[in-house]
Structures are given as structure tokens and as C-alpha cells.
Amino acid sequence: MTHKSLIRTLTLVLTVMFFAIPAHALIFGGEGSGSVERPDWPAGAAAVFNVPQRIAYWEGPPLGGGQFHAECRGNTDELNELLVLFGRIEAANKRIVVEEGPGQSFWLNRNNEADKRKKAEMDWCFAVWSQSGWDQLKNMPADLNPTSPEDREKGPPCELTIYVGGNVDWEQLKLPEGITLIDHRLAAHGFTRADGYVVRGTLFDDATKRPLAGVVYLEKIETPEQGGYEYTRGPEVKVTGDGLWTFKNIEPAWYRIIATREGYVPRVVGYAKPDGRPRFSTIDGRLAKGGSISGSVTDSDGNGLEGARVQLYDVAPPAGTRYDTPSEYRATTDADGKFELVAPIGSARVGLSKEGWCHPGLGPEISVPATDLQLSMQRAATLTVIVLFESAEVPEQYMIELTPEGGNVVGSWGGSATLDDKNQVVLRNAPPGRYTLVGHPNPSSDAERTPPMEIELTGGDDIVKTITVTN
Structure with missing residues (x-):
């Protein structure tokens, strides 16, 4: 059998200067309850992940993966059995999050389409990190690091999110002792379903950790056909000295939440995407001078x-x-x-x-x-790579790889890109230097890679290189 590898590229400018890259390709998963396990999960996690009630699973986040999610549908008795297993997981950082339900499977409805919501309903989701994935991401620069300072101190979290109001009766659940509980039910915070989508938070000074007065406002995010994002300022809340702010009955849309105060740098403290269903969430924000x-x-x-x-x-x-x-x-x-x-x-x-x-x-x-x-x-230089398919079937996806002299190391410029409909790739703003150029289908075997082509780029160059594929 010929082994074929699937190239999955990502934007990671601070490690290697990549180009033309679908970061979402790093997310993978599937439907059903087949066995999924990693050797560096904490002991006991696989038993919680691989339950018959699992309807889907996936791995994220996009910049490297390492966090696995088991999305499940079941009743109160089945969840109580799982809670026993969850309590036995050998991990220092375990928490239970309670949300209004039913929940929505990300894997079964990735675009949150209304006609798919019923099929994608779930009652709980279990998330666990592989130790290797956690170690890789927790040390990334601030722009790319998805972990929180609190979790970096405690260790990779095992998190069970429970959605009540569907098949699960919260009052009948038996929670394990000694586990952190985060309750996002509307009633737990003095709200009702009539308050719709509620977001509450506290504004702090990032240095002193004391509450701040200021202004918090919503900005509606839209994606025009020409690309990019457009922002429209929406409702605002004037925050008093206790730092507390609340938005209720937020209309369905996509928003970013921005906090401001004179003398401090404005900050996007979070995002909200209400879809018409009552929900509660907390987003605390810290402002720095x-x-x-x-x-x-x-x-x-x-x-x-x-x-x-x-x-x-x-x-x-x-x-x-x-x-x-x-x-x-x-x-x-x-x-x-x-x-x-x-x-x-x-x-x-x-x-x-x-x-x-x-x-x-x-x-x-x-x-x-x-x-x-x-x-x-x-x-800088501009390099155009044209691929000619002679006596060869044009694959569904074909890629070129450009590797700088010395390899893809921190701070280098290179990576991979997919051919356009003209069977070419145009790489602009390339730093001068020596590179190796290779073409291959995606996925591919070693035999399908073209012989390495050595090239040298000089500042101001606008050159064309051709790769011929014969088999």
C-alpha cells in the first residue's frame, strides 16, 4: 500500500512565514461513538469521551489542535452515570459548566444553520486536552495562545458542559464533590427567559485588578461580499465604579464587545453571537494604560x-x-x-x-x-510558479512548497500554497535568498513529489518558474 499524506497548512507568522493557508483545516472529527483516545490524555478521560451517547467529536483549536470535544445526547440517568466517571478522571483542573439547553453540536452544524439545529441538539459536551497539545499552545505568543493564565497555572482543564432544559433535569443531577462549578443558567443570575440573550461582565484595571468605571459597547460585525469585515456601533453601557455591566435581549447577529476608558487602550473583551434563544454568558474585561x-x-x-x-x-x-x-x-x-x-x-x-x-x-x-x-x-521579489500537467491527470488539489535555505525555522519565509484555476501560484514580497521549490498533489505520496528545484531570489526580481508533471 502506498502511504499518502494530507498536507494541512496554517497561518503562523511568528514561527514560519506561511502563505495561502486555510487554518480551519486543522480541525478534524467525525460522527458517532467509535473509540477515540490519545496516550497523553489524563487517566479516566477516555471512558468519559467514548460513551454510547456521543453523536460527534472534533479536535481544535485551529492553531495546532490538542483539545478534543465529545458532543453527546442523552438523558438524566445516563448523565449521572457519566458524572461518576468524570469525577474519577485523574486531573488537577476539572470543572463543570452549566448552560441553558439544549446545546448545539459544532460538528453537526458548523455554520449554525437554522434547519440543522434540531438534528444537532446535544445535552452535554466533554472537552479534554492532550498533554502534548497543551504544552505546545500554552507557550505560544499572546496573539496565538488560546489558554488562560489561570489554566496555565493549574494545568490543562477537563471540562464538562451540561445543557439543561432539553433531555436533562438539572435538579436530578448528582455532581461529584470538589469540582469547580460555573453556572450560566439565567435563573442562577436573577434573569428569566424573557431577558433573552444576556451578557454580563466586570471591567477591571489590568495592573491593579480593581474594578474600573468606563464604557462598554457592542459593535455589529458584518462580512461584505468583497471580503473583510464591517463594524457598526450598537448599544452601550456606562460602567460605574463597581465595574459591572449588562446587556439584555441582544438582537440576533454577530457582535464584538469593546471596553473603553480615558487613559486606557480600548479592548475587544469578547464576542457574542445570539441566535434568538435565551442564553447567559459572562465576559470580564481588563483594560491597560x-x-x-x-x-x-x-x-x-x-x-x-x-x-x-x-x-x-x-x-x-x-x-x-x-x-x-x-x-x-x-x-x-x-x-x-x-x-x-x-x-x-x-x-x-x-x-x-x-x-x-x-x-x-x-x-x-x-x-x-x-x-x-x-x-x-x-x-522583495515576486515569484510566479506555473504547473504544466503533461500526460498527467490534473488532481483536484495541487500544491507547491517553497522551503528557504536552512529549512523552515523560526522567522523564515516559506510554506505551501494551492494552485489557482490557471494552474499557477503568485508569491509576492518574498525576501531575497535561496529556496527549494517542490510540487505535489494533496494528498500525495513521496513518488508524486516533483524533483526539488533550487532557485535564488534577488530583491526587485519578478521571475517565473515552471514545474512539469508527467505522471
Whole structure:
């Protein structure tokens, strides 16, 4: 049997500069209750994951995976049996989350389509991390790290989410002792189903952890046909000194929740996507004070470079958590190559981009505030790769891989891309250097890979390379 491998690529700029990449390809799963297990799950987790009531399973998050979800449908008695097994899992960080039900299987209704909701109803979901996946993601930069500081301290969480109001009677459940309970039922927080979709939170100072006064508002997110996102400001709440804020009866749509206060950097503290069903969620937000970042970008001759985009990545105050802002920490250099922007006091990494130019390697890591930063860019190359299929059937998906000299290491530029309908790929803004070019179908065997083609790119190049496939 010939082994074939399926290439799954992802955007991970801070590890290897990849291009043309569907991050969602890292999520995989299936339907039904077949056996799924990983050797580095905590003892006892497989028994909870592989129950007959499981209707679907999947692995995420997109940037590397490692967290497995078992989506289940069952009654109160069956869940009580599972709760006994859950209590036996040998893990230091276990919690139960209670939600209004019934829940919705992500795997069976990934786009949340109304006509699929009945089939996708579930009564509980069990999530468990593989230790290797957790170790990989918890050490990622703030922009890519999906873990919380609290969980990083306690260890990978085992989480059982229970949806009440469907097949499960909350009053008849027997919860294990000594496990953290997070109750998101409306009634548990003084609300009723008439309050619809409710989001409540507290605003804190990120440094002192004390409550803050400020403003929290919703922004409706829309995706126009031409691509990108459009934001429309919606209702707001003026937050008093206790830091508490609440939105009720939020209309169905997709929203981001933004917190602001004078002297602090605005922050996207969370997202909400009500679909008309009553729900309750909590989203606490922490604001950090801002510091100025200024400097200039020059070309290789030391001349100011106009129109270069300066963007910050891995923006993190001392608490070390990702800090998203509506402005996305972007600035464009003026006619003299100068720029200025504001970010939370803490640390960040600086990235540069401009059509036809490049800044090889990772951008510098800086402390905020920072003044008189001196950054430079050099001319980049454009590489067009054309694939000719001679006496060979054109596969459904064909990819090219570009590997920099020395391999795909941190800060290098390379990766893989899929051919367009013209059987070509155009790679722009490539740093000068030596590369190896290979083509192959996806999935592919080793025998289907084309012989490596060595190429050298020089700044300002606009070159074409052809790969011929004969079998």
C-alpha cells in the first residue's frame, strides 16, 4: 500500500512565514461513538469521551489542535452515570459548566444553520486536552495562545458542559464533590427567559485588578461580499465604579464587545453571537494604560519609506494575556517614513509590510512605551510558479512548497500554497535568498513529489518558474 499524506497548512507568522493557508483545516472529527483516545490524555478521560451517547467529536483549536470535544445526547440517568466517571478522571483542573439547553453540536452544524439545529441538539459536551497539545499552545505568543493564565497555572482543564432544559433535569443531577462549578443558567443570575440573550461582565484595571468605571459597547460585525469585515456601533453601557455591566435581549447577529476608558487602550473583551434563544454568558474585561510607540522606517539606503504599514503583534501587558484593540495596532508611515501609535504598557513585536518590500525575519520585540525606533525594509521579489500537467491527470488539489535555505525555522519565509484555476501560484514580497521549490498533489505520496528545484531570489526580481508533471 502506498502511504499518502494530507498536507494541512496554517497561518503562523511568528514561527514560519506561511502563505495561502486555510487554518480551519486543522480541525478534524467525525460522527458517532467509535473509540477515540490519545496516550497523553489524563487517566479516566477516555471512558468519559467514548460513551454510547456521543453523536460527534472534533479536535481544535485551529492553531495546532490538542483539545478534543465529545458532543453527546442523552438523558438524566445516563448523565449521572457519566458524572461518576468524570469525577474519577485523574486531573488537577476539572470543572463543570452549566448552560441553558439544549446545546448545539459544532460538528453537526458548523455554520449554525437554522434547519440543522434540531438534528444537532446535544445535552452535554466533554472537552479534554492532550498533554502534548497543551504544552505546545500554552507557550505560544499572546496573539496565538488560546489558554488562560489561570489554566496555565493549574494545568490543562477537563471540562464538562451540561445543557439543561432539553433531555436533562438539572435538579436530578448528582455532581461529584470538589469540582469547580460555573453556572450560566439565567435563573442562577436573577434573569428569566424573557431577558433573552444576556451578557454580563466586570471591567477591571489590568495592573491593579480593581474594578474600573468606563464604557462598554457592542459593535455589529458584518462580512461584505468583497471580503473583510464591517463594524457598526450598537448599544452601550456606562460602567460605574463597581465595574459591572449588562446587556439584555441582544438582537440576533454577530457582535464584538469593546471596553473603553480615558487613559486606557480600548479592548475587544469578547464576542457574542445570539441566535434568538435565551442564553447567559459572562465576559470580564481588563483594560491597560497606554504608551506611545514612535519611530521611522527606511529603505536599504537610509531614506524614509512612505506608505509602509507598521503593525504590532503579541501585544501583551504584564499580565501576559492577548490584548485585541479595535484599531488593530496599525499605523502607516508618512512622507518621511515616520509613524506613531499607542499600545498597552507592556511588550509587543513590530511587523512591517509594504507591497514590493520585505523585512526578513521576525520583527523586533519591544517594550512599551518606545520612542525613536529605527526600522528598515529591503526590496522583495515576486515569484510566479506555473504547473504544466503533461500526460498527467490534473488532481483536484495541487500544491507547491517553497522551503528557504536552512529549512523552515523560526522567522523564515516559506510554506505551501494551492494552485489557482490557471494552474499557477503568485508569491509576492518574498525576501531575497535561496529556496527549494517542490510540487505535489494533496494528498500525495513521496513518488508524486516533483524533483526539488533550487532557485535564488534577488530583491526587485519578478521571475517565473515552471514545474512539469508527467505522471
